[in-house]
Amino acid sequence: MSEVQVQTLPRLNEPAPEFEANSTHGRIKLSDFRGKWVVLFSHPADFTPVCSTEFGAFAARAQEFADRNVQLIGLSVDSVQAHLAWVRDLEEVFGTKIPFPVIADLDMKVSTLYGMIHPGASTTATVRTVFFIDDKGILRAMIYYPMNVGRNMSEIVRVVDALQTADKHGVSCPVDWTPGQPVVVAPPATKDAIESKEEAEKKGYTYKRWYLRLKNL
Numbered sequence: 001m002s003e004v005q006v007q008t009l010p011r012l013n014e015p016a017p018e019f020e021a022n023s024t025h026g027r028i029k030l031s032d033f034r035g036k037w038v039v040l041f042s043h044p045a046d047f048t049p050v051c052s053t054e055f056g057a058f059a060a061r062a063q064e065f066a067d068r069n070v071q072l073i074g075l076s077v078d079s080v081q082a083h084l085a086w087v088r089d090l091e092e093v094f095g096t097k098i099p100f101p102v103i104a105d106l107d108m109k110v111s112t113l114y115g116m117i118h119p120g121a122s123t124t125a126t127v128r129t130v131f132f133i134d135d136k137g138i139l140r141a142m143i144y145y146p147m148n149v150g151r152n153m154s155e156i157v158r159v160v161d162a163l164q165t166a167d168k169h170g171v172s173c174p175v176d177w178t179p180g181q182p183v184v185v186a187p188p189a190t191k192d193a194i195e196s197k198e199e200a201e202k203k204g205y206t207y208k209r210w211y212l213r214l215k216n217l
Contacts, residue, residue: 009115016040016131016139017113024083025101028073031137037070037164038133039156042116042126046078046086050150054128055087056094057153068160069135072100076126077111080104130156132163169217182206182214 010017016038020029030038041058043051058072065072076083083102091097105111105126116126128145140163145151162173171183185205188194200207206214 010113010131010139010142012139012141014139015137016133019110019113021103021105021110022080023073023101023103024080024087028101028103030133033071033073034137035135037068037135037160038073038131039065039070039160040073040075040114040131040133041151042075042111042114042129044126044128044147045076046082047089050148051076052086052090052093054150054153055090055098056096058100059090059094059096059098061153061157062099064157065160068157068164070160074100074102075105075110075116076102077105077108079106132159134163134167165217171215171217174214182216185213185215187211187213 016030018030020027030040043054045051055074058074062072078086083104087098087102103110108117111117111126114129114131116129118127127147128149128151130141130143130145130151131139132141134140141159143151143156143159158178161179162177165179165183166172169183171185174182174184177183188210194210195203195207195213197207200213204215208214
């Protein structure tokens with residue numbers, strides 16, 4: 001009976017898999033960026049239309065990520081030479097520099113490590129994935145997209161903002177949350193900790209239910 005290889009997906013709130021790989025900025029390791037947040041994102045192939053629009057968008061908003069202490073890292077299974085030629089072409093098309101490294105994952109080691117190869121979509125190209133890794137190297141969020149649907153840059157920025165806000169203030173972020181909107185207070189852990197509406201409002205909370213209280217930061 002032939003061996004079936006099972007691709008293990010990385011798991012949230014565990015250390016992101018370490019890697020070392022060639023890129024358009026030379027040899028890089030994930031641990032090189034410890035102390036920064038990392039947004040690692042894959043694309044199916046160089047010189048393809050949807051990927052080109054995404055790279056243009058990442059480049060246009062690169063400063064927003066830098067302002068949040070985020071290092072962008074791109075990846076596909078193309079060569080460094082192909083990446084360099086494509087990046088140069090995209091800089092002409094979109095009129096902006098692409099300042100982040102792009103990994104050349106020819107042997108698919110990083111792609112396999114992060115579960116980017118989905119045989120139902122393609123056996124030779126990565127699907128569109130986004131991995132959010134915090135400044136301690138912990139994987140905090142993942143988003144997967146099919147090969148024919150481009151990503152939403154505003155959502156990627158929003159997830160970074162939400163994760164960093166939750167960490168800083170010990171809160172959670174509700175549906176459609178964006179910076180400046182109310183956040184969710186942790187629910188009580190015991191019966192005695194349950195507050196009345198009046199008690200919650202004295203603390204400045206917006207009281208919906210004992211388990212759903214919001215506040216402004």
